[in-house]
Amino acid sequence: MGRPIFDDEEEMYIPDIGEADEEIDIHGQYPRSNAGIALGWSPLEQQMFDMLLLNRFATFDREILDETARTVSRLVETFSAHEIARINAVAMMSFQLAAAEDKSFEDEYNKYIEYIKKHPEDIEEISNGGKNF
Numbered sequence: 001m002g003r004p005i006f007d008d009e010e011e012m013y014i015p016d017i018g019e020a021d022e023e024i025d026i027h028g029q030y031p032r033s034n035a036g037i038a039l040g041w042s043p044l045e046q047q048m049f050d051m052l053l054l055n056r057f058a059t060f061d062r063e064i065l066d067e068t069a070r071t072v073s074r075l076v077e078t079f080s081a082h083e084i085a086r087i088n089a090v091a092m093m094s095f096q097l098a099a100a101e102d103k104s105f106e107d108e109y110n111k112y113i114e115y116i117k118k119h120p121e122d123i124e125e126i127s128n129g130g131k132n133f
Helices: 036-039 043-052 060-080 081-099 105-118
Strands: none
Touching: 036 043, 036 060, 043 060, 060 081
């Protein structure tokens, strides 16, 4: 079975999972892009970039893509996997905070920092090598 090549860059890949009445087995199926094929990407590499480019059909802003890629690179260089997962969880909760309480994570964080500057005795115990705010 050959790899699909797309003539049209804007064409969205939809895996063929068979007819509705057939038993569906999508094991080993994953989207492939022209770039991924040309670069010889593994399924993991293709899936990683598919996630990065998930909104590629809704936005055409190269600066957003570049900023996202730089953010991912910086996270991976700076944090361990469990820290990235924790940061991701906080980011998702910040969306919930905005939706449920109409509050901004950034505003609430800044309020916390200002409070701690005025009341250093209330700082939470954080193991950070003795560094404080």
